[in-house]
Amino acid sequence: MTAPQPLLDIRNLEKRFELDRGFLETLKLRGGKLVQEKREVHAVNDISLQVAPGEALCVVGESGCGKSTVARLIAGLLTPSSGEIHYGGERIDNRSRRAMMPLRKKMQMIFQNPYASLNPRMTIQQALEEPVRYHNPNLSQGEIRDKVADVMRAVGVDPSWGGRYPHEFSGGQRQRIAIARALTVDPEFIIADEPISALDVSIQAQVLNLMLEAKEERGLTYLFITHDLSVVQHFGTKVAVLYLGSVCELSDTATLFENPKHPYTRALLSAVPQLKDDHPNHIRLRGEIPTPINLPPGCPFESRCAHANSRCQSEQPRPQLQPDGALVACHAVEEGRLDG
């Protein structure tokens, strides 16, 4: 398998948030003594991912697993604590806003909440014209308007509605407009952070279809963040399963759904409520997701895993390449303690 040059290459990405800001907050009373103590949230922990052109990489996981942080790091909304992000062969994580400008046209983001991602005080026309004008200062007013009308038609929004404000539209239409706004600068890569989870089922299908169409027609590459596994199976070409800021399993979508290997992936897949199966046989997990403050030294999933042993407690598993091309970070898989 000779992989083409990846469009996006994330290397050992880490993001820690300091919980205690300012000197005074770090002081704690411990046994009568004043001690300086810093608590950190490890939102993203040594993640490496590649996205090849034309792929749709889905990042799945439950709340608090760091999937949105990954998206925001790539989009440049957050700066990584360590690690590198390369786009098209160039390092982008340490650039200034001006140096990022040419990249802004190539990489765009779609957000979760269509009720908050459009400025409520701008008409749709203004909201869509603004990025075009900002990135192409030489275009005439007529050219800008044509461009906006084209994009609006492409996402199925009537261009004559341009004078309306976002609150006059339903959630699904707003998400179409948000997608249109991202498309106005003709990007090649789109980061979509839970773009359909705030929408109704029948509207989810509409928006997902729109994103698939845009992928085919414009040759887009996606990084798709979601918690919904049925969407992953439908939309993704590759899947990365995240747990507590680490990648558990990374493989082709078909491989993952046919033959999940990591115990967490298996539990996650079995927990999705199915339509036809009357008697679900889901793998119960012990306890709940621990908080990502001061992570344990071993495998992050160890506290809930039925296959955990002493090695899992003390040593963090590295991602290992499996025969079918999947990358799995699990001692039990490596040692063959899980059968099947």
Added chain:
Amino acid sequence: MSSLSTNSEPSRWSQIWNSNIGYSFRKNPVAIVSLVIFLVIAVMSFCAPLIAPFDPYDPGQIDIMNSEYPPLWVDGADAQFMLGTDDQGRDLWSTILYGTRLSLLIGICAVGLQAILGISIGLIAGYVGGRIDSLLMRMADIQLSFSTLMVAIIFLAVTQAMFGSETFNQYAIYFLIAVIGVAEWPQYARTVRATVLAEKKKEYVDSARVLGFGPMRIMVRHILPNSLSPIFVISTVQVANAIISEASLSFLGLGMPPSQPSLGSLISSGFDYIFSGSWWITAIPGIVLVVLVLVINLLGDWLRDALNPKLYKG
């Protein structure tokens, strides 16, 4: 953009009328009455040169022999002077009109100054955050820990001593605007900062950042328009406060000189005669001041309720 807004212009007023704010206004008799009274006072005072029978600033029209005539409904009145005259023989009706004009002017200009200072500082503090935020907000805290009147009294007393009362009286209006404007900016800065902090977390700001827009553009074009409701509410209250501050300062002799009386200095000048029976010189401007401040505050109350974020889902 501009050509787009022109074709929707005719419907703008009916849009406002039918919006939630227009509706809550129509259903609120207190707000309607307050607005009508405020508009009557404002229009009449700004048309003072046209309405007033006398010009209180023109010494040629003042005759000391006319002093202390009571209002028309009291025995011994002169038919020329509807509300009577003050101690210098000025027609009280004309003087009140001119005085109200001054009070409103000072109030609105001072609030304008507060707003410009406070909004810019609040926007920067909220959006940039970090050290700059801490610095600006500590400045605001220090400013707020002195009472407005105390700062104003010290400042005005010092300037009065520095320039002499002749020059001071000449420029009193500018000094008043400056001191009231500067003393109260933290009110705006704090309110704006709080809204900016809330708005900054919303996804449309992230979306603007991903599109590569600069901080100035995001602050002015995106965040500021969405922070306007609390600014409107606080502005009404601040205008009322500024008018009261001005009146208090003038009452204490640190504001407008008796030759160009505002409502406050008028009340003050009549105060000496209240026990000699000439109550109207103080009472009538006092009532005008109270009514003016009351209707502005009532309008502010209504506006706050109407713009309540629970009702208002932008």
Added chain:
Amino acid sequence: MSLLSVRDLSVKFAMRDNTVTALNQISFDLAKGERLGIVGESGAGKSITGFALMNLLSRPGFVDSGKILFQGDDIAQMSDAQMRRIRGNQMAMIFQDPMVTLNPVLTIGQQMVETLMAHRKLSKSEAEQIAIVKLREVYIPSPAERLNQYPHELSGGMRQRIIIAIALLLDPQLIIADEPTTALDVTIQADIMELLLELCETNKVGLILITHDLGVVSQMTERTLVMYAGRIIEAGRTREIINDPQHPYTQGLINALPQQTAPGQRLKQIPGNMPSLTAIPNGCPFSPRCEYVQDHCRTEAPKTVQYTHVEVACHEVHRLHSDKAEEMNR
């Protein structure tokens, strides 16, 4: 006799100048110990149904007509005092967001004891004993310690378990659960669903499960109502509705799920949006989005008819069925 019987219930909301209809003459029954799912998208009126059943509609909303018979008594006519005796005692509600139900400044124990002592003559220690038993029933580890904890000290899944324990405190006949797991993660959701199912079965408690998730309904309930624009458009046994939906909307809803289409293919979407309550179309409310629409659908509201195993409100259900049979034969 059925536990709950709703007859021609209409709920309206008073707007500025007029009223809008949020629920339009809905009728259904719930037997003792039965589990019923109410499915629909936002704006379908499913949450309003839950609130109306608990007599919890707040000011602009009111019951316009119809009856809600709970064990033979009409809830819609009850005074607040009568309703308080039923609410919590015989009927309990579980909301989507646990923080709405739990008071953040009281400990779990205080809240449970308070609820118990308001309805039963118990001493404080007796009430605490019952609380501990109920917490154990919902598999909360070390329940005695939890009594002294505040809601914010517990995780989301734990809070939802406690909500369920509180709902079960007074051994109600009926639990109304409004999107009980939507705010939770999939692995936790599966646990809570299993727990709720088990408790309802062992205690013979009736359950009305309000959700947008067809998968959840399919696994949890025996019967299902599908709502659209304030009306019940299809009702029947859950299995039959999921396997062989009759109303075009139900079909569309199930076909729109990504698992119904091969990966990478276009999903079968329903065009358009759910109408807002202020602009419900004449005739059949689904007609503007329906692929089987005929002229009379736009003018005449369909009546609910029995068709195969389900009740369905659609003019064209016969044609639709023959079309499908043709497709199958081909």
